[in-house]
Amino acid sequence: MKQFFAFVEKEFYHIFRDKATMLIILLMPVVQVLIFGFAITTDIQNTEIAVLDQCNTPESRTLVAKMDAGSYFQVSGYLDSPEQIDEVFKKGKIKMAVVIPPGFSRDLTEGETAQVQLVTDATNPNEASIITGYLQNIIGAFAMELKPENPPLPMVNVETRMLYNPQLKSAYTFVPGVIGLVLMLICTLMTSVSIVREREHGTMEALLVAPSKPIYIIFAKTVPYFCISIFNLLVIILLSIFAFDVPIRGSFLMFFLASITYIFTSLCLGIFISTVSKTQQIAMIISLMGLMLPTVLLSGLMFPIESMPALLQGLSYLLPARWFIDMGRVIMIKGLGFSYIWMQWTILMGMAAVFLALSVRGFKVRLT
Amino acid sequence: MDNSVIVSDIGKCFGHGNHKVRALDGVSLQVKRGELFGLIGPDGAGKTTLFRIVASLMLPDCGHAEVEGFDTVAQYREIRKIIGYMPGRFSLYQDLSVEENLKFFATLFGSDIKKSYPGIQPIYRYLEPFKKRKAGKLSGGMKQKLALCCALIHDPKVLLLDEPTTGVDPVSRKEFWEMLGLLQDKGITVIASTPYMNEAMRCHRVCLLQNGKVVGCDSPENIRRAFPFKVLSVKSAEMFRLLEELRRYPGCHACYPFGAYHHFYCKQGSVQADTLQQFLENQGYTDIKIKESEPTIEDCFMDLMSQGGKDGN
Numbered sequence: 001m002k003q004f005f006a007f008v009e010k011e012f013y014h015i016f017r018d019k020a021t022m023l024i025i026l027l028m029p030v031v032q033v034l035i036f037g038f039a040i041t042t043d044i045q046n047t048e049i050a051v052l053d054q055c056n057t058p059e060s061r062t063l064v065a066k067m068d069a070g071s072y073f074q075v076s077g078y079l080d081s082p083e084q085i086d087e088v089f090k091k092g093k094i095k096m097a098v099v100i101p102p103g104f105s106r107d108l109t110e111g112e113t114a115q116v117q118l119v120t121d122a123t124n125p126n127e128a129s130i131i132t133g134y135l136q137n138i139i140g141a142f143a144m145e146l147k148p149e150n151p152p153l154p155m156v157n158v159e160t161r162m163l164y165n166p167q168l169k170s171a172y173t174f175v176p177g178v179i180g181l182v183l184m185l186i187c188t189l190m191t192s193v194s195i196v197r198e199r200e201h202g203t204m205e206a207l208l209v210a211p212s213k214p215i216y217i218i219f220a221k222t223v224p225y226f227c228i229s230i231f232n233l234l235v236i237i238l239l240s241i242f243a244f245d246v247p248i249r250g251s252f253l254m255f256f257l258a259s260i261t262y263i264f265t266s267l268c269l270g271i272f273i274s275t276v277s278k279t280q281q282i283a284m285i286i287s288l289m290g291l292m293l294p295t296v297l298l299s300g301l302m303f304p305i306e307s308m309p310a311l312l313q314g315l316s317y318l319l320p321a322r323w324f325i326d327m328g329r330v331i332m333i334k335g336l337g338f339s340y341i342w343m344q345w346t347i348l349m350g351m352a353a354v355f356l357a358l359s360v361r362g363f364k365v366r367l368t
Numbered sequence: 369m370d371n372s373v374i375v376s377d378i379g380k381c382f383g384h385g386n387h388k389v390r391a392l393d394g395v396s397l398q399v400k401r402g403e404l405f406g407l408i409g410p411d412g413a414g415k416t417t418l419f420r421i422v423a424s425l426m427l428p429d430c431g432h433a434e435v436e437g438f439d440t441v442a443q444y445r446e447i448r449k450i451i452g453y454m455p456g457r458f459s460l461y462q463d464l465s466v467e468e469n470l471k472f473f474a475t476l477f478g479s480d481i482k483k484s485y486p487g488i489q490p491i492y493r494y495l496e497p498f499k500k501r502k503a504g505k506l507s508g509g510m511k512q513k514l515a516l517c518c519a520l521i522h523d524p525k526v527l528l529l530d531e532p533t534t535g536v537d538p539v540s541r542k543e544f545w546e547m548l549g550l551l552q553d554k555g556i557t558v559i560a561s562t563p564y565m566n567e568a569m570r571c572h573r574v575c576l577l578q579n580g581k582v583v584g585c586d587s588p589e590n591i592r593r594a595f596p597f598k599v600l601s602v603k604s605a606e607m608f609r610l611l612e613e614l615r616r617y618p619g620c621h622a623c624y625p626f627g628a629y630h631h632f633y634c635k636q637g638s639v640q641a642d643t644l645q646q647f648l649e650n651q652g653y654t655d656i657k658i659k660e661s662e663p664t665i666e667d668c669f670m671d672l673m674s675q676g677g678k679d680g681n
Contacts, residue, residue, distance in 0.1 A: 206455060366424070
């Protein structure tokens with residue numbers, strides 16, 4: 001046991017004395033959470049639209065004013081003819097054009113169904129459908145206000161309620177994902193170079209010739225990063241609460257437990273990469289290219305896993321981040337307890353055990 | 369059994385296919401307990417590979433080696449408890465201080481600095497003033513002393529030193545070998561390699577390794593005595609032309625530059641100093657000086673190596 005603590009002490013010295021490493025592991029999470037958190041967002045904010053008001057009556061002007069009123073849209077241009085619509089889209093500044101036909105006011109006052117045309121730039125289909133939906137809501141509200149005593153009569157009255165995230169804030173889905181991504185980067189990247197670095201620097205030669213147990217060497221490498229990751233985790237949680245207004249609705253302890261399990265799994269994965277890589281560069285490439293990219297794309301951080309092809313869905317099961325993001329959303333956003341995350345938690349623990357076992361087995365007791 | 373290290377018929381290759389390099393080729397040697405054994409050879413002779421195999425850090429392709437009766441392959445755990453190994457490349461932690469490095473390695477071996485202090489004191493006293501300094505900031509000689517301390521911290525039975533004095537200034541080199549002499553008194557078996565021939569004289573026995581083969585192994589005194597040639601040290605104003613001239617001279621076995629003189633080897637009685645002097649004067653050399661000298665260990669190695677080279681090709 002004394003041996004083990006000597007190893008841990010040495011690892012702490014390595015980290016604390018390397019200013020570059022310290023800077024990376026303490027600053028990187030903050031910067032990444034902020035960048036990812038603010039960049040990865042599907043919220044509609046200040047979308048610029050153009051209006052072709054062929055009616056130009058008090059009613060039509062009220063409608064345009066309503067569109068402009070909220071923070072969602074900004075009317076940035078008034079068009080004079082339908083030909084201009086094509087032109088403004090080509091310039092690319094406008095996401096949507098609203099056409100109010102000449103008969104708009106007349107239809108309204110005569111009780112007919114008035115027409116409004118929405119022309120959208122569907123280069124980004126998701127965004128196009130989202131902004132169309134938002135604008136339809138605004139127009140719907142306008143219609144209700146105008147004739148509250150005589151609402152349109154659809155055959156089926158659909159009432160929707162958005163559970164857990166009624167304002168449809170995208171931060172709610174992204175923040176748990178970003179936490180998963182950032183922790184994975186720190187833990188895996190840092191540990192993946194740790195063992196192979198000793199091989200490259202030649203210090204492994206002196207280490208191996210001493211009667212040191214591989215499990216000690218391996219475990220000791222994870223301890224300091226584990227401590228630092230917990231510190232980082234707390235910083236990230238504070239950021240998500242205060243910078244992104246994402247609450248932790250479930251138990252904080254539960255979220256903490258889920259996170260440290262995930263941290264541990266990521267560390268074991270990093271160690272495993274380190275035992276199989278021949279050089280530090282290979283280890284970095286594996287953990288950056290081989291892990292970060294799939295984590296961003298396949299873990300459900302950005303795109304729903306359910307809509308992926310079966311092969312990619314299968315791949316996503318192998319990513320620790322997938323299970324953590326799942327747990328994060330369940331605890332933070334839905335506010336549910338352990339009985340809803342036990343499966344994900346068990347899978348992460350299993351992964352950690354497998355990586356650790358493979359690392360100990362794969363640890364070379366000789367030079368190659 | 370009074371052999372501490374036994375190496376028998378070890379072979380080791382690196383690389384694949386056309387790039388295969390035979391680092392060791394049927395190397396056998398025995399080192400007696402308590403002996404200071406020198407492994408001499410040029411760069412690439414296979415010294416480091418041999419050390420790594422004996423230290424259980426590398427598997428031989430064929431043959432086997434044992435240290436204090438333990439097999440280096442099957443019983444590598446036992447071996448790692450009783451050997452001290454100082455790799456050729458500085459392999460301590462540069463970002464840890466002298467004291468921290470020592471403490472770490474002491475703990476690894478289940479000891480601590482206090483317990484091991486008497487064992488390393490003769491060497492550590494040189495380092496003690498710098499014990500707070502980071503290992504990476506030490507001079508070359510200090511680094512080697514620290515590495516030796518770390519290798520000695522658990523009172524090993526066998527000490528393997530891979531080129532401990534390479535890159536170290538002559539004064540520190542001399543000090544270092546004096547320290548190895550101190551270890552002799554404690555009965556530790558020491559195997560040290562060096563590319564410097566003059567250090568070989570300090571060993572009880574030396575083994576000359578070349579191209580992965582043993583070309584000679586005996587005590588320095590015996591090696592010197594077995595030298596079959598007369599050595600003439602020759603000097604003149606024009607050293608470069610002189611070397612070629614001497615090599616062409618009838619009866620010349622070989623001739624190598626040795627500092628201020630050229631060493632001219634010839635069969636006993638085949639060349640007389642004054643006839644050579646006469647000859648060189650006729651060739652227009654000035655300031656000629658010829659003296660007969662005792663063969664040094666370097667003479668022997670130069671000759672052994674030239675033979676080894678012929679065998680190898």
